[in-house]
Amino acid sequence: MPAEINKIAFLGGGRMATAIRDGLLKSFPPNSLVVYDPALHKSWGELGCGIYESPEALFAESDWVVWSVKPQVFKAEKDTWKSLPFSGKGMISIMAGICSEAIEELFPGIPVIRTMPNTPMMVGQGMVALSRGKNAEEHHLHFVENLFAPVAKTICVQENQMDGVTAISGSGPAYLFYLAEEVHKQAKSLGLSEEQASLLWSQTIQGAAIMLEGSGLSPTELRAQVTSPGGTTQAALETFEQGQMAEAFGQGLLAAKKRSEELS
Ligand SMILES: NC(=O)c1ccc[n+]([C@@H]2O[C@H](COP(=O)([O-])OP(=O)(O)OC[C@H]3O[C@@H](n4cnc5c(N)ncnc54)[C@H](OP(=O)(O)O)[C@@H]3O)[C@@H](O)[C@H]2O)c1
Structure with a gap:
Protein backbone atom coordinates (compact mmCIF):
# COMPACT_ATOMS: atom_id res chain seq x y z
CA MET A 1 0.00 0.00 0.00
CA PRO A 2 1.47 3.40 -0.96
CA ALA A 3 2.44 5.38 2.18
CA GLU A 4 0.44 8.44 1.15
CA ILE A 5 -2.82 6.46 0.85
CA ASN A 6 -4.85 5.98 4.02
CA LYS A 7 -8.34 5.28 2.73
CA ILE A 8 -9.96 4.11 -0.47
CA ALA A 9 -13.70 4.61 -0.37
CA PHE A 10 -16.44 2.89 -2.32
CA LEU A 11 -19.70 4.67 -3.00
CA GLY A 12 -21.80 1.54 -3.51
CA GLY A 13 -20.66 -1.83 -2.16
CA GLY A 14 -22.25 -4.20 -4.69
CA ARG A 15 -20.81 -6.91 -6.93
CA MET A 16 -18.18 -4.96 -8.84
CA ALA A 17 -17.04 -2.99 -5.78
CA THR A 18 -16.71 -6.25 -3.86
CA ALA A 19 -14.54 -7.73 -6.62
CA ILE A 20 -12.21 -4.70 -6.59
CA ARG A 21 -12.13 -4.78 -2.78
CA ASP A 22 -11.11 -8.44 -2.77
CA GLY A 23 -8.21 -7.63 -5.09
CA LEU A 24 -7.15 -4.65 -3.00
CA LEU A 25 -7.19 -6.73 0.17
CA LYS A 26 -4.08 -8.48 -1.19
CA SER A 27 -2.08 -5.27 -0.67
CA PHE A 28 -4.19 -2.97 1.55
CA PRO A 29 -5.18 -3.55 5.19
CA PRO A 30 -8.96 -4.06 5.52
CA ASN A 31 -9.51 -0.90 7.56
CA SER A 32 -8.12 1.23 4.71
CA LEU A 33 -11.05 0.16 2.52
CA VAL A 34 -14.33 1.82 3.40
CA VAL A 35 -17.82 1.79 1.96
CA TYR A 36 -21.08 3.66 2.03
CA ASP A 37 -24.05 1.67 0.75
CA PRO A 38 -27.59 1.87 2.11
CA ALA A 39 -27.87 -1.90 1.49
CA LEU A 40 -25.08 -2.38 4.10
CA HIS A 41 -23.45 -5.46 2.63
CA LYS A 42 -22.42 -7.59 5.61
CA SER A 43 -19.27 -8.97 4.01
CA TRP A 44 -17.50 -5.60 4.21
CA GLY A 45 -17.82 -5.41 8.00
CA GLU A 46 -16.97 -9.10 8.45
CA LEU A 47 -13.69 -8.55 6.61
CA GLY A 48 -12.78 -5.58 8.81
CA CYS A 49 -13.46 -2.90 6.19
CA GLY A 50 -14.95 0.40 7.37
CA ILE A 51 -18.66 0.98 6.95
CA TYR A 52 -19.78 4.60 6.81
CA GLU A 53 -23.22 5.80 7.72
CA SER A 54 -23.26 8.68 5.26
CA PRO A 55 -21.66 9.67 1.97
CA GLU A 56 -20.55 12.94 3.65
CA ALA A 57 -18.16 11.14 6.03
CA LEU A 58 -16.99 8.83 3.25
CA PHE A 59 -15.98 11.69 0.97
CA ALA A 60 -14.50 13.81 3.74
CA GLU A 61 -12.13 11.14 5.05
CA SER A 62 -10.95 9.38 1.89
CA ASP A 63 -7.96 9.70 -0.43
CA TRP A 64 -9.68 8.10 -3.41
CA VAL A 65 -13.39 7.55 -4.03
CA VAL A 66 -14.54 4.72 -6.28
CA TRP A 67 -17.92 5.51 -7.82
CA SER A 68 -19.50 2.05 -7.88
CA VAL A 69 -23.22 2.81 -7.86
CA LYS A 70 -25.41 2.08 -10.87
CA PRO A 71 -25.45 4.80 -13.55
CA GLN A 72 -29.14 5.46 -12.94
CA VAL A 73 -28.45 6.02 -9.21
CA PHE A 74 -25.69 8.46 -10.14
CA LYS A 75 -28.04 10.38 -12.43
CA ALA A 76 -30.81 10.50 -9.82
CA GLU A 77 -28.61 11.41 -6.83
CA LYS A 78 -25.73 13.42 -8.25
CA ASP A 79 -27.08 16.76 -7.10
CA THR A 80 -27.11 15.56 -3.49
CA TRP A 81 -23.40 14.63 -3.78
CA LYS A 82 -22.41 17.86 -5.49
CA SER A 83 -21.61 19.91 -2.43
CA LEU A 84 -19.91 17.17 -0.38
CA PRO A 85 -16.46 18.11 0.94
CA PHE A 86 -13.63 16.17 -0.69
CA SER A 87 -9.95 16.97 -0.37
CA GLY A 88 -8.56 13.61 -1.46
CA LYS A 89 -6.33 12.77 -4.42
CA GLY A 90 -8.82 11.63 -7.01
CA MET A 91 -11.89 9.68 -8.05
CA ILE A 92 -12.37 6.49 -10.00
CA SER A 93 -15.56 5.71 -11.85
CA ILE A 94 -16.59 2.20 -12.81
CA MET A 95 -20.05 3.38 -13.92
CA ALA A 96 -21.01 2.37 -17.44
CA GLY A 97 -21.88 5.27 -19.71
CA ILE A 98 -21.04 8.06 -17.26
CA CYS A 99 -18.31 10.32 -18.66
CA SER A 100 -15.58 11.72 -16.44
CA GLU A 101 -16.87 15.22 -17.15
CA ALA A 102 -20.07 14.38 -15.22
CA ILE A 103 -17.98 13.82 -12.06
CA GLU A 104 -15.66 16.76 -12.81
CA GLU A 105 -18.76 18.98 -12.85
CA LEU A 106 -19.59 17.88 -9.31
CA PHE A 107 -16.00 18.21 -8.05
CA PRO A 108 -14.19 20.85 -10.12
CA GLY A 109 -10.44 20.35 -10.39
CA ILE A 110 -10.47 16.79 -9.03
CA PRO A 111 -8.60 14.15 -11.08
CA VAL A 112 -11.02 11.53 -12.42
CA ILE A 113 -10.08 8.17 -13.91
CA ARG A 114 -12.92 6.51 -15.77
CA THR A 115 -12.78 2.74 -16.03
CA MET A 116 -14.76 -0.08 -17.63
CA PRO A 117 -14.29 -3.37 -15.75
CA ASN A 118 -16.07 -6.64 -16.42
CA THR A 119 -17.52 -9.37 -14.24
CA PRO A 120 -14.62 -11.87 -14.52
CA MET A 121 -12.93 -9.44 -12.13
CA MET A 122 -14.96 -11.32 -9.49
CA VAL A 123 -12.71 -14.34 -10.07
CA GLY A 124 -9.52 -12.33 -10.47
CA GLN A 125 -9.56 -12.51 -14.30
CA GLY A 126 -11.07 -9.16 -15.22
CA MET A 127 -10.34 -6.81 -18.08
CA VAL A 128 -10.33 -3.13 -17.19
CA ALA A 129 -10.01 -0.24 -19.62
CA LEU A 130 -8.97 3.12 -18.16
CA SER A 131 -9.05 6.68 -19.45
CA ARG A 132 -8.17 9.89 -17.72
CA GLY A 133 -10.34 12.96 -17.32
CA LYS A 134 -9.07 16.46 -17.96
CA ASN A 135 -7.61 16.98 -14.46
CA ALA A 136 -5.88 13.61 -14.18
CA GLU A 137 -2.22 13.06 -14.94
CA GLU A 138 -0.20 10.00 -15.95
CA HIS A 139 0.68 9.18 -12.33
CA HIS A 140 -3.03 9.08 -11.41
CA LEU A 141 -3.64 6.65 -14.25
CA HIS A 142 -0.75 4.45 -13.14
CA PHE A 143 -1.96 4.47 -9.56
CA VAL A 144 -5.40 3.23 -10.64
CA GLU A 145 -3.91 0.65 -13.03
CA ASN A 146 -1.97 -0.76 -10.09
CA LEU A 147 -5.13 -0.89 -7.97
CA PHE A 148 -6.83 -3.14 -10.51
CA ALA A 149 -3.75 -5.24 -11.30
CA PRO A 150 -4.44 -7.99 -8.70
CA VAL A 151 -7.82 -8.80 -10.28
CA ALA A 152 -7.57 -7.75 -13.91
CA LYS A 153 -5.49 -6.96 -16.96
CA THR A 154 -5.59 -3.28 -17.82
CA ILE A 155 -5.52 -1.21 -20.99
CA CYS A 156 -5.41 2.59 -21.29
CA VAL A 157 -7.71 4.08 -23.92
CA GLN A 158 -9.04 7.47 -24.95
CA GLU A 159 -12.36 8.26 -23.29
CA ASN A 160 -14.10 8.35 -26.68
CA GLN A 161 -13.18 4.66 -27.10
CA MET A 162 -15.06 3.60 -23.95
CA ASP A 163 -18.29 2.80 -25.82
CA GLY A 164 -16.37 0.36 -28.03
CA VAL A 165 -14.68 -1.13 -24.95
CA THR A 166 -18.09 -1.57 -23.33
CA ALA A 167 -19.32 -3.43 -26.43
CA ILE A 168 -16.38 -5.85 -26.37
CA SER A 169 -15.14 -6.53 -22.83
N1 LIG B 1 -21.96 -5.77 -13.74
C1 LIG B 1 -21.19 -5.53 -14.80
O1 LIG B 1 -20.98 -6.36 -15.71
C2 LIG B 1 -20.50 -4.21 -14.92
C3 LIG B 1 -19.48 -4.06 -15.87
C4 LIG B 1 -18.83 -2.82 -15.95
C5 LIG B 1 -19.23 -1.78 -15.14
N2 LIG B 1 -20.24 -1.97 -14.25
C6 LIG B 1 -20.65 -0.84 -13.44
O2 LIG B 1 -20.39 -1.10 -12.08
C7 LIG B 1 -21.32 -0.36 -11.28
C8 LIG B 1 -21.85 -1.25 -10.19
O3 LIG B 1 -22.47 -2.37 -10.79
P1 LIG B 1 -22.77 -3.68 -9.93
O4 LIG B 1 -23.08 -4.72 -10.93
O5 LIG B 1 -21.72 -3.86 -8.91
O6 LIG B 1 -24.13 -3.19 -9.24
P2 LIG B 1 -24.71 -3.59 -7.79
O7 LIG B 1 -24.26 -4.94 -7.39
O8 LIG B 1 -26.18 -3.30 -7.86
O9 LIG B 1 -24.00 -2.54 -6.82
C9 LIG B 1 -24.42 -1.21 -6.66
C10 LIG B 1 -24.62 -0.97 -5.18
O10 LIG B 1 -24.90 0.43 -4.98
C11 LIG B 1 -25.89 0.49 -3.94
N3 LIG B 1 -26.54 1.80 -3.90
C12 LIG B 1 -27.76 2.15 -4.38
N4 LIG B 1 -27.99 3.46 -4.12
C13 LIG B 1 -26.90 3.94 -3.47
C14 LIG B 1 -26.53 5.21 -2.93
N5 LIG B 1 -27.35 6.25 -3.03
N6 LIG B 1 -25.33 5.34 -2.34
C15 LIG B 1 -24.49 4.29 -2.22
N7 LIG B 1 -24.78 3.05 -2.71
C16 LIG B 1 -25.96 2.88 -3.33
C17 LIG B 1 -26.81 -0.64 -4.31
O11 LIG B 1 -27.68 -0.96 -3.24
P3 LIG B 1 -29.14 -1.59 -3.64
O12 LIG B 1 -28.86 -2.94 -4.20
O13 LIG B 1 -29.86 -1.61 -2.34
O14 LIG B 1 -29.74 -0.66 -4.64
C18 LIG B 1 -25.81 -1.75 -4.60
O15 LIG B 1 -25.41 -2.41 -3.42
C19 LIG B 1 -22.40 0.16 -12.23
O16 LIG B 1 -22.25 1.54 -12.41
C20 LIG B 1 -22.13 -0.56 -13.53
O17 LIG B 1 -22.41 0.26 -14.64
C21 LIG B 1 -20.86 -3.16 -14.10
Missing part, protein backbone atom coordinates in the same frame (compact mmCIF):
# COMPACT_ATOMS: atom_id res chain seq x y z
CA GLY A 170 -17.83 -4.87 -20.66
CA SER A 171 -20.72 -6.82 -22.18
CA GLY A 172 -18.53 -9.58 -23.63
CA PRO A 173 -18.86 -12.11 -20.79
CA ALA A 174 -22.60 -12.20 -21.48
CA TYR A 175 -21.98 -13.13 -25.13
CA LEU A 176 -19.98 -16.17 -24.03
CA PHE A 177 -22.55 -17.11 -21.40
CA TYR A 178 -25.20 -16.83 -24.13
CA LEU A 179 -23.31 -19.44 -26.17
CA ALA A 180 -22.89 -21.54 -23.02
CA GLU A 181 -26.67 -21.51 -22.59
CA GLU A 182 -27.00 -23.03 -26.06
CA VAL A 183 -24.37 -25.67 -25.27
CA HIS A 184 -26.40 -26.58 -22.16
CA LYS A 185 -29.62 -26.73 -24.18
CA GLN A 186 -28.05 -29.06 -26.74
CA ALA A 187 -26.22 -31.25 -24.21
CA LYS A 188 -28.87 -33.97 -24.21
CA SER A 189 -29.05 -34.13 -28.02
CA LEU A 190 -25.27 -34.43 -28.05
CA GLY A 191 -25.46 -37.39 -25.70
CA LEU A 192 -23.94 -35.55 -22.72
CA SER A 193 -25.04 -34.37 -19.30
CA GLU A 194 -25.21 -30.59 -18.71
CA GLU A 195 -22.32 -30.98 -16.30
CA GLN A 196 -20.14 -32.69 -18.87
CA ALA A 197 -21.08 -30.16 -21.57
CA SER A 198 -20.38 -27.29 -19.19
CA LEU A 199 -16.85 -28.49 -18.41
CA LEU A 200 -16.12 -29.20 -22.07
CA TRP A 201 -17.25 -25.71 -23.10
CA SER A 202 -15.69 -23.66 -20.30
CA GLN A 203 -12.28 -25.30 -20.65
CA THR A 204 -12.50 -24.87 -24.42
CA ILE A 205 -13.16 -21.12 -23.99
CA GLN A 206 -10.25 -20.77 -21.57
CA GLY A 207 -7.81 -22.69 -23.75
CA ALA A 208 -8.88 -20.85 -26.90
CA ALA A 209 -8.48 -17.49 -25.10
CA ILE A 210 -4.91 -18.40 -24.15
CA MET A 211 -4.14 -19.34 -27.76
CA LEU A 212 -5.70 -16.11 -29.05
CA GLU A 213 -3.57 -14.06 -26.72
CA GLY A 214 -0.28 -15.90 -26.79
CA SER A 215 0.12 -18.04 -29.91
CA GLY A 216 1.09 -15.18 -32.23
CA LEU A 217 -1.42 -16.53 -34.77
CA SER A 218 -4.41 -14.60 -36.09
CA PRO A 219 -7.96 -15.76 -35.33
CA THR A 220 -8.26 -16.87 -38.97
CA GLU A 221 -5.07 -18.99 -38.72
CA LEU A 222 -6.19 -20.50 -35.43
CA ARG A 223 -9.58 -21.37 -36.92
CA ALA A 224 -7.92 -22.96 -39.95
CA GLN A 225 -5.85 -25.20 -37.64
CA VAL A 226 -9.07 -26.81 -36.36
CA THR A 227 -10.91 -26.95 -39.67
CA SER A 228 -10.10 -29.94 -41.89
CA PRO A 229 -11.81 -29.94 -45.28
CA GLY A 230 -15.00 -31.97 -45.06
CA GLY A 231 -14.59 -32.43 -41.30
CA THR A 232 -16.75 -31.81 -38.26
CA THR A 233 -15.68 -28.19 -37.67
CA GLN A 234 -16.35 -27.29 -41.26
CA ALA A 235 -19.85 -28.78 -40.97
CA ALA A 236 -20.55 -26.54 -37.98
CA LEU A 237 -18.99 -23.43 -39.51
CA GLU A 238 -20.98 -23.82 -42.72
CA THR A 239 -24.15 -24.02 -40.66
CA PHE A 240 -23.13 -20.85 -38.78
CA GLU A 241 -22.54 -19.11 -42.10
CA GLN A 242 -25.93 -20.16 -43.43
CA GLY A 243 -27.43 -18.61 -40.29
CA GLN A 244 -25.35 -15.45 -40.84
CA MET A 245 -24.01 -15.81 -37.33
CA ALA A 246 -20.91 -13.68 -37.89
CA GLU A 247 -22.97 -10.81 -39.32
CA ALA A 248 -25.44 -11.02 -36.43
CA PHE A 249 -22.56 -10.96 -33.94
CA GLY A 250 -21.03 -7.92 -35.64
CA GLN A 251 -24.40 -6.16 -35.57
CA GLY A 252 -24.71 -7.02 -31.89
CA LEU A 253 -21.36 -5.39 -31.11
CA LEU A 254 -22.47 -2.23 -32.92
CA ALA A 255 -25.82 -2.27 -31.09
CA ALA A 256 -24.03 -2.48 -27.73
CA LYS A 257 -21.76 0.45 -28.65
CA LYS A 258 -24.75 2.50 -29.81
CA ARG A 259 -26.63 1.75 -26.58
CA SER A 260 -23.60 2.80 -24.54
CA GLU A 261 -23.47 6.09 -26.49
CA GLU A 262 -27.19 6.63 -25.85
CA LEU A 263 -26.81 5.97 -22.11
CA SER A 264 -24.06 8.55 -21.77
Whole structure:
Protein backbone atom coordinates (compact mmCIF):
# COMPACT_ATOMS: atom_id res chain seq x y z
CA MET A 1 0.00 0.00 0.00
CA PRO A 2 1.47 3.40 -0.96
CA ALA A 3 2.44 5.38 2.18
CA GLU A 4 0.44 8.44 1.15
CA ILE A 5 -2.82 6.46 0.85
CA ASN A 6 -4.85 5.98 4.02
CA LYS A 7 -8.34 5.28 2.73
CA ILE A 8 -9.96 4.11 -0.47
CA ALA A 9 -13.70 4.61 -0.37
CA PHE A 10 -16.44 2.89 -2.32
CA LEU A 11 -19.70 4.67 -3.00
CA GLY A 12 -21.80 1.54 -3.51
CA GLY A 13 -20.66 -1.83 -2.16
CA GLY A 14 -22.25 -4.20 -4.69
CA ARG A 15 -20.81 -6.91 -6.93
CA MET A 16 -18.18 -4.96 -8.84
CA ALA A 17 -17.04 -2.99 -5.78
CA THR A 18 -16.71 -6.25 -3.86
CA ALA A 19 -14.54 -7.73 -6.62
CA ILE A 20 -12.21 -4.70 -6.59
CA ARG A 21 -12.13 -4.78 -2.78
CA ASP A 22 -11.11 -8.44 -2.77
CA GLY A 23 -8.21 -7.63 -5.09
CA LEU A 24 -7.15 -4.65 -3.00
CA LEU A 25 -7.19 -6.73 0.17
CA LYS A 26 -4.08 -8.48 -1.19
CA SER A 27 -2.08 -5.27 -0.67
CA PHE A 28 -4.19 -2.97 1.55
CA PRO A 29 -5.18 -3.55 5.19
CA PRO A 30 -8.96 -4.06 5.52
CA ASN A 31 -9.51 -0.90 7.56
CA SER A 32 -8.12 1.23 4.71
CA LEU A 33 -11.05 0.16 2.52
CA VAL A 34 -14.33 1.82 3.40
CA VAL A 35 -17.82 1.79 1.96
CA TYR A 36 -21.08 3.66 2.03
CA ASP A 37 -24.05 1.67 0.75
CA PRO A 38 -27.59 1.87 2.11
CA ALA A 39 -27.87 -1.90 1.49
CA LEU A 40 -25.08 -2.38 4.10
CA HIS A 41 -23.45 -5.46 2.63
CA LYS A 42 -22.42 -7.59 5.61
CA SER A 43 -19.27 -8.97 4.01
CA TRP A 44 -17.50 -5.60 4.21
CA GLY A 45 -17.82 -5.41 8.00
CA GLU A 46 -16.97 -9.10 8.45
CA LEU A 47 -13.69 -8.55 6.61
CA GLY A 48 -12.78 -5.58 8.81
CA CYS A 49 -13.46 -2.90 6.19
CA GLY A 50 -14.95 0.40 7.37
CA ILE A 51 -18.66 0.98 6.95
CA TYR A 52 -19.78 4.60 6.81
CA GLU A 53 -23.22 5.80 7.72
CA SER A 54 -23.26 8.68 5.26
CA PRO A 55 -21.66 9.67 1.97
CA GLU A 56 -20.55 12.94 3.65
CA ALA A 57 -18.16 11.14 6.03
CA LEU A 58 -16.99 8.83 3.25
CA PHE A 59 -15.98 11.69 0.97
CA ALA A 60 -14.50 13.81 3.74
CA GLU A 61 -12.13 11.14 5.05
CA SER A 62 -10.95 9.38 1.89
CA ASP A 63 -7.96 9.70 -0.43
CA TRP A 64 -9.68 8.10 -3.41
CA VAL A 65 -13.39 7.55 -4.03
CA VAL A 66 -14.54 4.72 -6.28
CA TRP A 67 -17.92 5.51 -7.82
CA SER A 68 -19.50 2.05 -7.88
CA VAL A 69 -23.22 2.81 -7.86
CA LYS A 70 -25.41 2.08 -10.87
CA PRO A 71 -25.45 4.80 -13.55
CA GLN A 72 -29.14 5.46 -12.94
CA VAL A 73 -28.45 6.02 -9.21
CA PHE A 74 -25.69 8.46 -10.14
CA LYS A 75 -28.04 10.38 -12.43
CA ALA A 76 -30.81 10.50 -9.82
CA GLU A 77 -28.61 11.41 -6.83
CA LYS A 78 -25.73 13.42 -8.25
CA ASP A 79 -27.08 16.76 -7.10
CA THR A 80 -27.11 15.56 -3.49
CA TRP A 81 -23.40 14.63 -3.78
CA LYS A 82 -22.41 17.86 -5.49
CA SER A 83 -21.61 19.91 -2.43
CA LEU A 84 -19.91 17.17 -0.38
CA PRO A 85 -16.46 18.11 0.94
CA PHE A 86 -13.63 16.17 -0.69
CA SER A 87 -9.95 16.97 -0.37
CA GLY A 88 -8.56 13.61 -1.46
CA LYS A 89 -6.33 12.77 -4.42
CA GLY A 90 -8.82 11.63 -7.01
CA MET A 91 -11.89 9.68 -8.05
CA ILE A 92 -12.37 6.49 -10.00
CA SER A 93 -15.56 5.71 -11.85
CA ILE A 94 -16.59 2.20 -12.81
CA MET A 95 -20.05 3.38 -13.92
CA ALA A 96 -21.01 2.37 -17.44
CA GLY A 97 -21.88 5.27 -19.71
CA ILE A 98 -21.04 8.06 -17.26
CA CYS A 99 -18.31 10.32 -18.66
CA SER A 100 -15.58 11.72 -16.44
CA GLU A 101 -16.87 15.22 -17.15
CA ALA A 102 -20.07 14.38 -15.22
CA ILE A 103 -17.98 13.82 -12.06
CA GLU A 104 -15.66 16.76 -12.81
CA GLU A 105 -18.76 18.98 -12.85
CA LEU A 106 -19.59 17.88 -9.31
CA PHE A 107 -16.00 18.21 -8.05
CA PRO A 108 -14.19 20.85 -10.12
CA GLY A 109 -10.44 20.35 -10.39
CA ILE A 110 -10.47 16.79 -9.03
CA PRO A 111 -8.60 14.15 -11.08
CA VAL A 112 -11.02 11.53 -12.42
CA ILE A 113 -10.08 8.17 -13.91
CA ARG A 114 -12.92 6.51 -15.77
CA THR A 115 -12.78 2.74 -16.03
CA MET A 116 -14.76 -0.08 -17.63
CA PRO A 117 -14.29 -3.37 -15.75
CA ASN A 118 -16.07 -6.64 -16.42
CA THR A 119 -17.52 -9.37 -14.24
CA PRO A 120 -14.62 -11.87 -14.52
CA MET A 121 -12.93 -9.44 -12.13
CA MET A 122 -14.96 -11.32 -9.49
CA VAL A 123 -12.71 -14.34 -10.07
CA GLY A 124 -9.52 -12.33 -10.47
CA GLN A 125 -9.56 -12.51 -14.30
CA GLY A 126 -11.07 -9.16 -15.22
CA MET A 127 -10.34 -6.81 -18.08
CA VAL A 128 -10.33 -3.13 -17.19
CA ALA A 129 -10.01 -0.24 -19.62
CA LEU A 130 -8.97 3.12 -18.16
CA SER A 131 -9.05 6.68 -19.45
CA ARG A 132 -8.17 9.89 -17.72
CA GLY A 133 -10.34 12.96 -17.32
CA LYS A 134 -9.07 16.46 -17.96
CA ASN A 135 -7.61 16.98 -14.46
CA ALA A 136 -5.88 13.61 -14.18
CA GLU A 137 -2.22 13.06 -14.94
CA GLU A 138 -0.20 10.00 -15.95
CA HIS A 139 0.68 9.18 -12.33
CA HIS A 140 -3.03 9.08 -11.41
CA LEU A 141 -3.64 6.65 -14.25
CA HIS A 142 -0.75 4.45 -13.14
CA PHE A 143 -1.96 4.47 -9.56
CA VAL A 144 -5.40 3.23 -10.64
CA GLU A 145 -3.91 0.65 -13.03
CA ASN A 146 -1.97 -0.76 -10.09
CA LEU A 147 -5.13 -0.89 -7.97
CA PHE A 148 -6.83 -3.14 -10.51
CA ALA A 149 -3.75 -5.24 -11.30
CA PRO A 150 -4.44 -7.99 -8.70
CA VAL A 151 -7.82 -8.80 -10.28
CA ALA A 152 -7.57 -7.75 -13.91
CA LYS A 153 -5.49 -6.96 -16.96
CA THR A 154 -5.59 -3.28 -17.82
CA ILE A 155 -5.52 -1.21 -20.99
CA CYS A 156 -5.41 2.59 -21.29
CA VAL A 157 -7.71 4.08 -23.92
CA GLN A 158 -9.04 7.47 -24.95
CA GLU A 159 -12.36 8.26 -23.29
CA ASN A 160 -14.10 8.35 -26.68
CA GLN A 161 -13.18 4.66 -27.10
CA MET A 162 -15.06 3.60 -23.95
CA ASP A 163 -18.29 2.80 -25.82
CA GLY A 164 -16.37 0.36 -28.03
CA VAL A 165 -14.68 -1.13 -24.95
CA THR A 166 -18.09 -1.57 -23.33
CA ALA A 167 -19.32 -3.43 -26.43
CA ILE A 168 -16.38 -5.85 -26.37
CA SER A 169 -15.14 -6.53 -22.83
CA GLY A 170 -17.83 -4.87 -20.66
CA SER A 171 -20.72 -6.82 -22.18
CA GLY A 172 -18.53 -9.58 -23.63
CA PRO A 173 -18.86 -12.11 -20.79
CA ALA A 174 -22.60 -12.20 -21.48
CA TYR A 175 -21.98 -13.13 -25.13
CA LEU A 176 -19.98 -16.17 -24.03
CA PHE A 177 -22.55 -17.11 -21.40
CA TYR A 178 -25.20 -16.83 -24.13
CA LEU A 179 -23.31 -19.44 -26.17
CA ALA A 180 -22.89 -21.54 -23.02
CA GLU A 181 -26.67 -21.51 -22.59
CA GLU A 182 -27.00 -23.03 -26.06
CA VAL A 183 -24.37 -25.67 -25.27
CA HIS A 184 -26.40 -26.58 -22.16
CA LYS A 185 -29.62 -26.73 -24.18
CA GLN A 186 -28.05 -29.06 -26.74
CA ALA A 187 -26.22 -31.25 -24.21
CA LYS A 188 -28.87 -33.97 -24.21
CA SER A 189 -29.05 -34.13 -28.02
CA LEU A 190 -25.27 -34.43 -28.05
CA GLY A 191 -25.46 -37.39 -25.70
CA LEU A 192 -23.94 -35.55 -22.72
CA SER A 193 -25.04 -34.37 -19.30
CA GLU A 194 -25.21 -30.59 -18.71
CA GLU A 195 -22.32 -30.98 -16.30
CA GLN A 196 -20.14 -32.69 -18.87
CA ALA A 197 -21.08 -30.16 -21.57
CA SER A 198 -20.38 -27.29 -19.19
CA LEU A 199 -16.85 -28.49 -18.41
CA LEU A 200 -16.12 -29.20 -22.07
CA TRP A 201 -17.25 -25.71 -23.10
CA SER A 202 -15.69 -23.66 -20.30
CA GLN A 203 -12.28 -25.30 -20.65
CA THR A 204 -12.50 -24.87 -24.42
CA ILE A 205 -13.16 -21.12 -23.99
CA GLN A 206 -10.25 -20.77 -21.57
CA GLY A 207 -7.81 -22.69 -23.75
CA ALA A 208 -8.88 -20.85 -26.90
CA ALA A 209 -8.48 -17.49 -25.10
CA ILE A 210 -4.91 -18.40 -24.15
CA MET A 211 -4.14 -19.34 -27.76
CA LEU A 212 -5.70 -16.11 -29.05
CA GLU A 213 -3.57 -14.06 -26.72
CA GLY A 214 -0.28 -15.90 -26.79
CA SER A 215 0.12 -18.04 -29.91
CA GLY A 216 1.09 -15.18 -32.23
CA LEU A 217 -1.42 -16.53 -34.77
CA SER A 218 -4.41 -14.60 -36.09
CA PRO A 219 -7.96 -15.76 -35.33
CA THR A 220 -8.26 -16.87 -38.97
CA GLU A 221 -5.07 -18.99 -38.72
CA LEU A 222 -6.19 -20.50 -35.43
CA ARG A 223 -9.58 -21.37 -36.92
CA ALA A 224 -7.92 -22.96 -39.95
CA GLN A 225 -5.85 -25.20 -37.64
CA VAL A 226 -9.07 -26.81 -36.36
CA THR A 227 -10.91 -26.95 -39.67
CA SER A 228 -10.10 -29.94 -41.89
CA PRO A 229 -11.81 -29.94 -45.28
CA GLY A 230 -15.00 -31.97 -45.06
CA GLY A 231 -14.59 -32.43 -41.30
CA THR A 232 -16.75 -31.81 -38.26
CA THR A 233 -15.68 -28.19 -37.67
CA GLN A 234 -16.35 -27.29 -41.26
CA ALA A 235 -19.85 -28.78 -40.97
CA ALA A 236 -20.55 -26.54 -37.98
CA LEU A 237 -18.99 -23.43 -39.51
CA GLU A 238 -20.98 -23.82 -42.72
CA THR A 239 -24.15 -24.02 -40.66
CA PHE A 240 -23.13 -20.85 -38.78
CA GLU A 241 -22.54 -19.11 -42.10
CA GLN A 242 -25.93 -20.16 -43.43
CA GLY A 243 -27.43 -18.61 -40.29
CA GLN A 244 -25.35 -15.45 -40.84
CA MET A 245 -24.01 -15.81 -37.33
CA ALA A 246 -20.91 -13.68 -37.89
CA GLU A 247 -22.97 -10.81 -39.32
CA ALA A 248 -25.44 -11.02 -36.43
CA PHE A 249 -22.56 -10.96 -33.94
CA GLY A 250 -21.03 -7.92 -35.64
CA GLN A 251 -24.40 -6.16 -35.57
CA GLY A 252 -24.71 -7.02 -31.89
CA LEU A 253 -21.36 -5.39 -31.11
CA LEU A 254 -22.47 -2.23 -32.92
CA ALA A 255 -25.82 -2.27 -31.09
CA ALA A 256 -24.03 -2.48 -27.73
CA LYS A 257 -21.76 0.45 -28.65
CA LYS A 258 -24.75 2.50 -29.81
CA ARG A 259 -26.63 1.75 -26.58
CA SER A 260 -23.60 2.80 -24.54
CA GLU A 261 -23.47 6.09 -26.49
CA GLU A 262 -27.19 6.63 -25.85
CA LEU A 263 -26.81 5.97 -22.11
CA SER A 264 -24.06 8.55 -21.77
N1 LIG B 1 -21.96 -5.77 -13.74
C1 LIG B 1 -21.19 -5.53 -14.80
O1 LIG B 1 -20.98 -6.36 -15.71
C2 LIG B 1 -20.50 -4.21 -14.92
C3 LIG B 1 -19.48 -4.06 -15.87
C4 LIG B 1 -18.83 -2.82 -15.95
C5 LIG B 1 -19.23 -1.78 -15.14
N2 LIG B 1 -20.24 -1.97 -14.25
C6 LIG B 1 -20.65 -0.84 -13.44
O2 LIG B 1 -20.39 -1.10 -12.08
C7 LIG B 1 -21.32 -0.36 -11.28
C8 LIG B 1 -21.85 -1.25 -10.19
O3 LIG B 1 -22.47 -2.37 -10.79
P1 LIG B 1 -22.77 -3.68 -9.93
O4 LIG B 1 -23.08 -4.72 -10.93
O5 LIG B 1 -21.72 -3.86 -8.91
O6 LIG B 1 -24.13 -3.19 -9.24
P2 LIG B 1 -24.71 -3.59 -7.79
O7 LIG B 1 -24.26 -4.94 -7.39
O8 LIG B 1 -26.18 -3.30 -7.86
O9 LIG B 1 -24.00 -2.54 -6.82
C9 LIG B 1 -24.42 -1.21 -6.66
C10 LIG B 1 -24.62 -0.97 -5.18
O10 LIG B 1 -24.90 0.43 -4.98
C11 LIG B 1 -25.89 0.49 -3.94
N3 LIG B 1 -26.54 1.80 -3.90
C12 LIG B 1 -27.76 2.15 -4.38
N4 LIG B 1 -27.99 3.46 -4.12
C13 LIG B 1 -26.90 3.94 -3.47
C14 LIG B 1 -26.53 5.21 -2.93
N5 LIG B 1 -27.35 6.25 -3.03
N6 LIG B 1 -25.33 5.34 -2.34
C15 LIG B 1 -24.49 4.29 -2.22
N7 LIG B 1 -24.78 3.05 -2.71
C16 LIG B 1 -25.96 2.88 -3.33
C17 LIG B 1 -26.81 -0.64 -4.31
O11 LIG B 1 -27.68 -0.96 -3.24
P3 LIG B 1 -29.14 -1.59 -3.64
O12 LIG B 1 -28.86 -2.94 -4.20
O13 LIG B 1 -29.86 -1.61 -2.34
O14 LIG B 1 -29.74 -0.66 -4.64
C18 LIG B 1 -25.81 -1.75 -4.60
O15 LIG B 1 -25.41 -2.41 -3.42
C19 LIG B 1 -22.40 0.16 -12.23
O16 LIG B 1 -22.25 1.54 -12.41
C20 LIG B 1 -22.13 -0.56 -13.53
O17 LIG B 1 -22.41 0.26 -14.64
C21 LIG B 1 -20.86 -3.16 -14.10
